[in-house]
Amino acid sequence: xxxxxxxxxxxxxxxxxxxxxxxxxxxxxxxxxxxxxxxxxxxxxxxxxxxxxxxxxxxxxxxxxxxxxxxxxxxxxxxxxxxxxxxxxxxxxxxxxxxxxxxxxxxxxxxxxxxxxxxxxxxxxxxxxxxxxxxxxxxxxxxxxxxxxxxxxxxxxxxxxxxxxxxxxxxxxxxxxxxxxxxxxxxxxxxxxxxxxxxxxxxxxxxxxxxxxxxxxxxxxxxxxxxxxxxxxxxxxxxxxxxxxxxxxxxxxxxxxxxxxxxxxxxxxxxxxxxxxxxxxxxxxxxxxxxxxxxxxxxxxxxxxxxxxxxxxxxxxxxxxxxxxxxxxxxxxxxxxxxxxxxxxxxxxxxxxxxxxxxxxxxxxxxxxxxxxxxxxxxxxxxxxxxxxxxxxxxxxxxxxxxxxxxxxxxxxxxxxxxxxxxxxxxxxxxxxxxxxxxxxxxxxxxxxxxxxxxxxxxxxxxxxxxxxxxxxxxxxxxxxxxxxxx
Amino acid sequence: xxxxxxxxxxxxxxxxxxxxxxxxxxxxxxxxxxxxxxxxxxxxxxxxxxxxxxxxxxxxxxxxxxxxxxxxxxxxxxxxxxxxxxxxxxxxxxxxxxxxxxxxxxxxxxxxxxx
Numbered sequence: 318x319x320x321x322x323x324x325x326x327x328x329x330x331x332x333x334x335x336x337x338x339x340x341x342x343x344x345x346x347x348x349x350x351x352x353x354x355x356x357x358x359x360x361x362x363x364x365x366x367x368x369x370x371x372x373x374x375x376x377x378x379x380x381x382x383x384x385x386x387x388x389x390x391x392x393x394x395x396x397x398x399x400x401x402x403x404x405x406x407x408x409x410x411x412x413x414x415x416x417x418x419x420x421x422x423x424x425x426x427x428x429x430x431x432x433x434x435x436x437x438x439x440x441x442x443x444x445x446x447x448x449x450x451x452x453x454x455x456x457x458x459x460x461x462x463x464x465x466x467x468x469x470x471x472x473x474x475x476x477x478x479x480x481x482x483x484x485x486x487x488x489x490x491x492x493x494x495x496x497x498x499x500x501x502x503x504x505x506x507x508x509x510x511x512x513x514x515x516x517x518x519x520x521x522x523x524x525x526x527x528x529x530x531x532x533x534x535x536x537x538x539x540x541x542x543x544x545x546x547x548x549x550x551x552x553x554x555x556x557x558x559x560x561x562x563x564x565x566x567x568x569x570x571x572x573x574x575x576x577x578x579x580x581x582x583x584x585x586x587x588x589x590x591x592x593x594x595x596x597x598x599x600x601x602x603x604x605x606x607x608x609x610x611x612x613x614x615x616x617x618x619x620x621x622x623x624x625x626x627x628x629x630x631x632x633x634x635x636x637x638x639x640x641x642x643x644x645x646x647x648x649x650x651x652x653x654x655x656x657x658x659x660x661x662x663x664x665x666x667x668x669x670x671x672x673x674x675x676x677x678x679x680x681x682x683x684x685x686x687x688x689x690x691x692x693x694x695x696x697x698x699x700x701x702x703x704x705x706x707x708x709x710x711x712x713x714x715x716x717x718x719x720x721x722x723x724x725x726x727x728x729x730x731x732x733x734x735x736x737x738x739x740x741x742x743x744x745x746x747x748x749x750x751x752x753x754x755x756x757x758x759x760x761x762x763x764x765x766x767x768x769x770x771x772x773x774x775x776x777x778x779x780x781x782x783x784x785x786x787x788x789x790x791x792x793x794x795x796x797x798x799x800x801x802x803x804x
Numbered sequence: 805x806x807x808x809x810x811x812x813x814x815x816x817x818x819x820x821x822x823x824x825x826x827x828x829x830x831x832x833x834x835x836x837x838x839x840x841x842x843x844x845x846x847x848x849x850x851x852x853x854x855x856x857x858x859x860x861x862x863x864x865x866x867x868x869x870x871x872x873x874x875x876x877x878x879x880x881x882x883x884x885x886x887x888x889x890x891x892x893x894x895x896x897x898x899x900x901x902x903x904x905x906x907x908x909x910x911x912x913x914x915x916x917x918x919x
Contacts, residue, residue: 373874429878436885440892447896452903456912459831459896463838466889467825470818470838473845473882480875481852529913782909786826 318366318377321387321424324355328417332410341409345398348413349391352420356387365426365489376426376487382555385618386423386548390416392732393544393629396725400633401537408448412537415441415546422549426488428476428510431553432469435517439465442546446534454533460782461530467786468516468523471509471793478506492560498804507561508797511570514557515792518550519600520570521577522788525780528581528593536636539589540725543596544629548621551600555607555617566796568608572695575601579702584774587645588635588713592628595669595706599624602699606684613687619744620680623736627668627677630729634661637721638713651712655721661730663714668733670704670760673753676733679740682747682756697759704763705770810851817844831897831907835890842886849875849882 328348335344362384367374394416401408415438422434439462446458480486482502483494498504512523519527527547531539558564578598585591603624606617638658644650654662668675685696741748778784821841825834853875859865861873901907 429881433881433885436889440885440888443892443896450899452900455896455899455903459893459900460913462889462893462896463825463834466838466842466886467822470841470845474814474818474848476878477845477848477852477875486874779915781913783826786822790822790826 318359318363318368318379320355320358321363321379321383322368322377324352324359325417325421325424327351327355328413328420332412332414332417335410335413336407337410339406341406341413342398342402345394345409345413348417349394349398352387352391352394352416356384356391360384375430376489377424378426378489379424381615382552382618383423385622386552387420389622389625389732389736390420390545392728393541393625396544396629396633396728397537397541399728400540400637400722400725401535404537408445411441411445411448412541415445415541419545419549423552426556428479428486428488428491430486431556432472432476435472435514435549435553436466436469438546438549439469439517442530442538442542445538445541446530448538449535451533454535457526457529457533461526464526464782464785464789465517467789468513470513471516471789472513475506475509475511475513478502478509482506488556488560496561498562498800501801501804504800504804505797507557507563508566508800509793510557510561511554511563511566512789512793512796514550514553515570515796516550516789518554518604519547519574519597520604521574521597521601523785523792524550524574524597524600525785525788526782527597528590528780531593531596531632532587532589536633536640537725539632539636540629540729543592543632544625544729547596547600548625551603551607551621554604555614558608558610559614563800564608564610566608566799568605571601571604571606571608572692573601574598574604575695575699577601579699579706581777582706583702583770584777586647588647588650588710589632589639589645591647591706591709592631592635595703596628598699598703599628599669602681602684605688605695609687609689611687613684616680616683616687619683619740623668623676623680623733623740626729626732626736627665627675630661630726630733631665631669633725633729634658634665637726638662641721647709647713652715652717654713654716654718656716656719657721657723657726659714659716661726662710664730664733666707666710666714668737670707670763671700671756672760673756674737674741676737676740678752678756679737679744679747682752683744686747697755700756700759701762701766704760705766706763708764708767807851807854810854811848814844814846814848814851817841817847819844829908829910831900831909831912832894834909835893835897838893839886839890842882842889846879846882846886849879 331344335341363379447455582594824837
């Protein structure tokens with residue numbers, strides 16, 4: 318535990334030193350090294366330990382979820398480091414700090430510590446999204462910070478109610494007390510915790526700050542957000558559903574998010590916004606897995622890691638393409654892409670629609686096996702919907718110029734391939750003819766659906782800040798009420 | 805009783821702040837609403853720490869029961885975070901005012917024109 322905490326502290330120290338001394342790039346490289354060494358030392362995991370003295374120490378646990386995150390964090394950081402290597406020192410210092418915050422979040426089991434980590438993550442990503450000082454990116458990041466802060470205010474109310482009733486902030490001690498919803502303060506408090514975290518996690522309607530923020534961020538920052546930082550809210554929701562009986566609420570939010578995200582993704586024509594709506598849809602799928610718990614939880618972890626790697630790859634490619642061509646519309650980009658971006662998009666698309674040997678397939682099948690029968694239609698709808706949405710990227714796969722940057726693309730693609738190989742070796746039972754046929758069938762059905770829907774363009778309600786804020790207030794009323802009624 | 809009063813006032817403050825955040829179109833008003841709401845959350849945590857007949861949780865303040873020190877420690881952290889949030893958002897609002905010449909949120913989020 319000391320080693321893991323030391324790794325996080327090394328990250329923070331190197332990040333701050335990078336900003337102060339003007340050697341951010343060196344600091345970032347050293348931090349990646351420190352992260353790898355620290356992981357190597359605590360590798361199989363560690364039981365819960367307290368950082369500080371008994372009654373008020375911060376509980377840290379190195380469980381499978383933490384281990385899974387730590388094992389690919391250095392890779393994503395290295396990819397971002399390489400793709401943004403020409404940036405000034407302060408940028409790299411901020412990236413290092415942000416990655417360190419994520420490493421701390423996945424270890425923590427303390428409600429307030431997670432709050433601090435999430436807020437720090439919001440503030441740092443806020444600075445990075447608007448780093449290029451383009452007015453649209455600055456607005457997107459301001460909207461993100463305001464809405465995330467509203468979510469965190471709800472979370473603080475939840476922390477207060479929980480602490481007032483149970484007298485502890487440690488999630489494992491709360492789990493030992495096995496709270497139920499018969500006490501109204503507890504039901505409302507837990508509901509507010511879930512509602513507040515849902516805003517930060519990017520749940521449909523309350524978290525729709527996400528597409529604008531991801532879509533407007535510079536290439537490397539979008540890679541970092543999609544490949545790591547955006548998953549922090551999900552980690553916290555997973556932790557909450559481990560310790561508290563809110564699994565079904567989280568899973569229901571997941572279903573809603575998966576379908577809503579797909580609905581917006583299918584007709585979106587802006588490349589980066591399209592990928593961002595796909596992030597929303599996949600967040601829903603992960604929440605289903607984490608909410609169901611038990612064996613599906615492990616599938617959720619596998620899917621989060623796979624999604625981080627291939628969505629990072631997709632955002633990196635899309636960012637390079639948009640910056641090289643100067644267009645954002647998928648139709649306008651077709652046939653103008655540099656080769657690394659086109660190949661990265663092609664490979665990432667193959668992985669995300671779940672073509673059999675690649676990582677998306679293993680993750681989807683693994684979760685799908687544990688979804689209870691009345692909802693198994695969801696996996697089919699989801700797979701077909703994702704394929705239908707991604708078919709429109711096919712015209713982008715033909716490259717025209719060969720210049721471009723292979724470095725970060727190669728790193729992330731190697732990550733996807735490594736995970737696929739690992740999945741093939743260690744989860745052999747998903748490799749049935751049935752599953753492979755189903756995955757290929759979903760892709761073919763998706764192509765068909767794409768051609769059916771190609772000519773339609775329904776007017777979906779536009780996403781505005783006021784509408785999201787109203788949705789947050791409604792969510793903060795509905796979720797606690799639902800828990801109250803169950804108690 | 806004081807604890808309950810503080811909690812009710814905290815909820816009222818948060819509601820007032822969120823109302824301002826939703827109803828006002830101006831970005832600075834929205835930030836002010838956000839700050840009032842975060843003040844509500846801080847007051848709520850202080851209310852949670854309340855115990856009847858308690859003195860402030862400071863060493864050497866005399867005998868008798870003390871208020872719960874943990875929520876007060878949390879509040880210090882939360883205040884710092886809210887301060888940082890407000891300061892950084894105001895910097896971005898100033899930037900947007902200079903660049904787009906408006907603080908009107910519906911105008912700031914108008915979608916880009918298709919080419």
